[in-house]
Amino acid sequence: MKASEQKSSEFLKALYVGSSGSGKTGSLVSLLQAGYNIKMLDMDAGTAALRAYIDKDCPDKIDNFDYISLRDKMKADSQKGAKVSGAPKAYTDAIKYLGKWDDDSDPASWGKDTIFVLDTLTLFGRAAFRWAQGMNPTAKDPRQWYAAAQASIQDVIDLLTSKEFGCHVLVLSHIDFVDNSDGTTKGYASSIGKALGPKLPTTFDTMLLAETRGTGESVKRTITTMPTALIDLKNPKSFNVPKSLPLATGMATIFEELTK
Numbered sequence: 001m002k003a004s005e006q007k008s009s010e011f012l013k014a015l016y017v018g019s020s021g022s023g024k025t026g027s028l029v030s031l032l033q034a035g036y037n038i039k040m041l042d043m044d045a046g047t048a049a050l051r052a053y054i055d056k057d058c059p060d061k062i063d064n065f066d067y068i069s070l071r072d073k074m075k076a077d078s079q080k081g082a083k084v085s086g087a088p089k090a091y092t093d094a095i096k097y098l099g100k101w102d103d104d105s106d107p108a109s110w111g112k113d114t115i116f117v118l119d120t121l122t123l124f125g126r127a128a129f130r131w132a133q134g135m136n137p138t139a140k141d142p143r144q145w146y147a148a149a150q151a152s153i154q155d156v157i158d159l160l161t162s163k164e165f166g167c168h169v170l171v172l173s174h175i176d177f178v179d180n181s182d183g184t185t186k187g188y189a190s191s192i193g194k195a196l197g198p199k200l201p202t203t204f205d206t207m208l209l210a211e212t213r214g215t216g217e218s219v220k221r222t223i224t225t226m227p228t229a230l231i232d233l234k235n236p237k238s239f240n241v242p243k244s245l246p247l248a249t250g251m252a253t254i255f256e257e258l259t260k
Contacts, residue, residue, distance in 0.1 A: 010112055011112065011163075011167060012255060012259055013160065013161045013169045013206065014206035014207065015171050015173065015201060015203075015204040015206070015208070016170050016173070016207075016208045016209075016210065017172075017173045017175050017190075017208070017231065018174070018175065018209055018210030018211065019174065019210075022210040022212045022221070023210050023212065023221050023247045024172045024210045025044075025047070025049050025050050025119055025172065026049040026052075026053050026247075027210060027221075027247045027251050028050055028115075028117065028170070028251060029050060029057055029058065030248065030249045030250070030251050030252035031115060031252055031255060032054060032058055032065060033057060033058045033061065034252040034255065034256070035113070036064070036168075036255070037064045037066070037113055037114045037115070038064065038065050038114075038117055039066050039115070039116050039167075040066070040067040040117040040118075040119055041067075041068055041070065041094055041097060041098075041116075041117070041118050041119065042067045042068065042069040042070070042119050043069075043070055044120050044123050045069055045071055046119065047067050047069070066103075068097055068101075068102055070090040071090055071123075071127075072085075072127060072130055084130055088127065088131050088134045090127040091128045091130065091131035095156070098156070098159065107165065107167060108165050109166050110166060110167035111167060112168070112259070114167045115167065115168040115170055116167050116170070117170045118160070118169075118170070118172065119172045120172045120174060120190075121153075121171050121173035121200075122173055122190040124153065124156075124191070125149065125153060125190070125192030125196075126192065128152055128153050128192055129145055129146070129149045129192050131152075132144075132145040132146075132148040135148065146193040146195075150192060150193055153191055153196060154196065154203075157203050161203050161204060171189075171204075173191065174189075174190040175187045175189070176189075176194070176197055178194060178197070185230060186198075186231070186232070187231040188201075188231075189201070201234070205234070205236050206258065207231075207232070207233045208224065208233060208235070209224040209228065209231055209233055210222075210247060211223075211224055222246060222250070223244070223245045223246075223247055223250035223251065223254070224243065224244050225238070225241050225242065225245070225254065226243040235258065237257055241254060241258065
């Protein structure tokens, strides 16, 4: 097919990484201000920051933020420490909601006014690992649990980034820093184990970084869109999107440029 005959995707699918506390979740408020609806699978029980920004900056948009919080129930065990109480359900419940949201809508048909957010891939990975343990509790080699969890997560990412999943997608993640055999250190999206992180960026056209520099009143928070020495970021319109944007408004600017 000739390039002139191909349609560009109308949906932005991005991997958005940053250290804990860098402001990833809170930065989404600019998308609500820009008129988008946000549907979030909250695996971190971490919506407080975003809700606070909504109350401060755009309280009239509060109903445009819809989230489902999922965590496995835990209990203390005198022999094994903390463990899942009963069967692990967070991961399978998350998969269920990707097919039908709690309002019975189909996420695959939400359209260009809606952004699906997975917050975060890190905790989603832990939930997947507990699911894998529950599916095969007698496994003698823990690598079987890691392999099953990683394969299932990759399938979920393939679903979210497919053209059939008809809405914008933001997958938020913390960062794992890995020392490579050539002596370099690279940062990758944190999920479960070490094998999956380096593969994930190949599935996304866009990878962004939330950064915090300085402390106290001099702190500066930004969204970086171009590769750094530690993390190989990317966006399909690097000639239009600034290398660095303010955290408070940057995400709306990125969506405006990349969905034109």
